[in-house]
Amino acid sequence: MSSDKRPIDQNENMFIILCASAILIALYFLKQNYEYWRRLGVPGPKPKFVVGNLGQTFLMKKSPLQIFIDIYNQYPDLPIVGIYRSITPTLLLRDLDLIKEVTVKSFDHFQDNDLKIDKEIDPIGGRHPFFLKGEEWRIVRAHLTPAFTNTKLKWVYPHLEDTSQGLMKFIESQSDALNGEGFEAKELCMRYTLNNVASCVFGIDGQCFEDDNSEFKQIANKYLSPDGWSAVKLFLMNVFPFLTRFMSVKLTAKSVEEKITNILSQTLRYRERNNIVRNDFLHVLMQLKKTCKDFTDVDVIAHAAGFIADGYETSSIVMSFVLYELANNPDVQSKLRQEIDKNFAKNSNTLPYNALQKMTYLDAVLKEVLRIHPPSFALEKRCTKRFTYIPNNSEIIAKSVVIEEGTPIVLPIFGLHHDPKYFDNPEKFRPQRFIGGNKKNIKKYSFMPFGEGPRACLGQKFGVVQIKIGVAYIIRNYQVFVNNKTQLPLKYNPIYLLISPIGGLWIDFKKIT
Template sequence: MAMFYLVLVVFSLIFLYFGLKKSYWDKRGVPGPKPWPFIGNIGPHFLGRKTLGQVFVDIYRKYEGYPFVGTFRAGTPCLLVRDPELVHRILVKDFKSFRNNEMYVDKDTDTLFNRNPFALRDQEWKDTRQMLTPGFTSGRLKNLFPIMTSITKDFIKFIEHHPTANTDGIETRLLTKRYTLDNVAKAAFGIDGKSFESYEELSDFMQLANSFLTPGTLHGLFMQVIQIFPVLLRIIPPKLISGDIEKKMISIISEVRQHRLQNDAIHKDYLQFLIELGKENKFSDTEVTAHATTFFFDGYVTSSLVLSYALLCLAQNTKYQERVREEILKTEEKNNGEVTYEALQEMELLHACLWESIRLFPVGDILTKACTEPFEYTPEDPSFKKITLNVKVGDIVMIPFSMFSKDPKYFENPEKFYPERMLGKDGTINKVFYPFGMGPRACIGQRLGTMQIKIGLVHVIKNFEVTVSPKLQQPIKYHPFNIMNEIKGGLWLKYKKIK
């Protein structure tokens, strides 16, 4: 009987706690769905039916006409923004009130990731960004262009001789990861990634890369958990990059760095920029590796996913693929048989197709920001209900990237691949499309990422007719517990060599 009463008291306290939580938005006049104890509003995600982003997409659609919605990610109150003007205020106009991302990294525990600008906060973020920005100038990108172009030779040869390229096809998610990994290995670590040496085996560097932030691994699982319970990062601050991997990465950088310094070897890559930066700031090998790892995350994981979705869109829409191929050939004719760095920037249809593929298949659905100064907002757009919002310091706001890009209010026939809507567009579109973010915290490496993706697209589309493989599971579904939108069953495409 005593145990019965203990259980009763525990459950009563739990429901009382969540009852108080539930009134968090109600008492501030913010509309939203009622949360359940423990799971809040993300029950379908807990059950593995939907990604976390898809759960919030559903909530976004149910609250048409409201500028914002009060939600609960498990026990964490989160404000889902629906008004583009409010997004612009958060990311640009009133940036000081939302200057930090929600993600927190313990500086003492995580030796490498604690210098990533995405996780840094306040003045430290600002100082680091200013320090790293010169590494992404047009001049430095132009130096990286021939390095990445040379890697496409192995990329194309790998596809051409792949035993199932034009039968079952190639799992393109892994294919594009091989390409971007070799780029990152060469540009940021100064080594050969050797990603194209075997069809069956993964190179040592690729195994190193895949040992974290990969679904099914311990660190991959942890990254999924902290999406829902970010407070865990403060309670039990773990290493986002394990000690063994950390040592291997530092060892690679240390060896290459010492070789270059001892032999006065100068290279035109990103690592050389970091080495020179290290001389000025007296960086240790660990600090240089930490900044190289930032390049690694952005250049390898995200860029490869964007490239794979761009290829999927062109495989599904072959008329646009043919038009892009024509644009490539015309560009080469004007530039002595090659696509130069400058010419790549001028390929309008290629750019439009890439932007449209990002709109249709965003790598993520939401960006979470933490309020740093009190903020008040009342929508002026008559299409939204006139509700005044007061955001407190510490409140979490969700920027709905994929919700806007699939909303028929902003994009006519949003499920259709229609690159023409992106012609002549760059950066943001009416405050509802911002593929690399907006404002001071927009992605520092966006031009680098775009460049390597376009280089890969140019060489693949020029050499192969790309079509959808029967092995691609349709309709397309995402892995429910991944931090990015990864396709279940693999992204299978066929590649037929153009003679």
């Protein structure tokens, strides 16, 4: 009786043995890798095979940043927690003294943000200060810092007032048509902040109140929103940090890059040919080009485009939460309206810049919103030079811990802001935390919505001013209420890196007569 089975030859045997050996070796080193923090004496949650501590991210249930906050809350007595972004050992900080070291005192050991964008691949996104590294970042920051002084903000302030008045006209024109449906707060605020960016940076009318699908709005919606393979690479780089050594991603689509370049190139040529000086950020960038030989047209375009992310997306998120909290707390809204009414100029019906800066209750409301709803759950940095951490008064971590170069570092902003150790009754909206003597009770580095130290957000002053004036105009002219389309309690989108409530924040407006 014959058999169809062919005997396995010696080469095939050898191949099977080699494959099995390779798998066993890989499993051994993976297991050893997951012992990294234990060997250093740093406690943390047990990682799972390949996914580490990011299992819920792979299931699309939570973003990595949301997972970091869960872990922060699980270890209230630890100064640091050892976690794994897939197979990469990552250190989550809870100790305020260490956060101070990382962001300020020993900044040269942690000077880079974690995500890498190659400017050769993405000349616009890659030049954003957030993504630049080392000495190149230092040079660019030195170039751009003068653009955000109080003097420069006063320059652009009249443009912000014009947009705020346009916002009032838009709300009034739409109120009857909505028929009780309410405004989705972020969508409304995005129209406002995008018009501000168009005017204060690009020197154009964004037409975002007049046209639901204006060209500038289309550009902004696609900016820093990679599609196709770029989106897949961004996800992979976020959950497998070691991949940043081997790949980069293009955040700005080619079509968007071309449109931004075309708009700015036309504006620059027009201003230069006609010797036009307009008090806006584009003029500041043009002056930089004249005085700094290494600051080119590409740099002007890239840093102007950077305002779309900083001055449009982030600011609209924060402003929408301000409206939500005011709608949800009518006593706070009433008190704020009294302060606003006192500071508006009676003759011109405008809000002077100096008066806005002196409004302490408005400032406190905004800071309390930033505490409860920081735009990012966490910030991610990278150790750039070996650092030795010596715990203070920790019984669990008794010895010093060496943080090796290349180790990702997590600053859990949302966790710090909601920690009862630093903020009494942290879920309660209480602007008085940031008024008068109460401010002294807030521990340094427990509240840092914009980051801290040299890497803090460059455009935060512009963002704060545009939010304040927009909110001031709204609350002076309208009472705001939470529309029942808002899904309560708030839950956040698991696949969006910034804080984004599922279903949106829906607000009703009632004209004050």
